Amino acid sequence: MRKILLFLIGVVIIVGAIWGANVIIKNNNKPKPEVQKIVKTVFTETAQNTTVPIVIHAQGNLIAKNRMELYAEVQGVFQYSAHDFKTGQAYGKGETLLRLDASEYYASVQAAKSGFYNLVTSLMPDLRLDYPEAFPVWQSYLNSIDINKSLPPLPEGSSEKVRYFITGRGVNTSYYNIKNMEQRLGKYGIAAPFPGVLTEALVTKGTLIRQGQKLGEFIDTSVYELELSIAKNY
Incomplete structure (x- = not known):
């Protein structure tokens, strides 16, 4: 009797296991519910890259970009100015x-x-006797000399013998000494390199100006520079 009871219990367990397995299989084979897609509407705009100016409110010192301090390179009496030097x-x-x-x-x-x-x-x-080929060149140069004007450049293209002869007579030395004097003569006058205004005038007409003396300061009033302190966030 006991064996029969155990047999029946075993049969019941096996049948129950088979039934449970079938239930699980059926549940897995059920179709999954479809998820409905939701489409959202988004408004867009085409980007246009432009330069965005930065506006900074600040204060600083305004300085002329073109400025010139005037100094005398030679000595002499202040004789003339196109306007009142003030x-x-x-x-x-x-x-x-x-x-x-x-x-x-x-x-x-x-x-x-x-x-x-x-x-x-x-x-x-x-030159006429020893170097007749160079004589016309130097004759033309001699005729071009005007003591009221700047000396013309020395003739070029002469032979080596002619150059030795000219140099030995001291022509080159004398010529370059005079050109140096002409350059120094030009330093007796100072012309305005650009339109502007005197911001400092330290001398007056009729006074003796010494070499190296400061005469004043001259600036261009059309272009200025402004020095500012800018914060790091800019």
């Missing part, structure tokens, strides 16, 4: 800011030019 006076480009009396130095330059002319003249007889 603070606030405006000058146009090329107008004379100031000119020193150069009459004494000018006479020295003229004397040196006259001496150079005589030196070249003294070479002509020797």
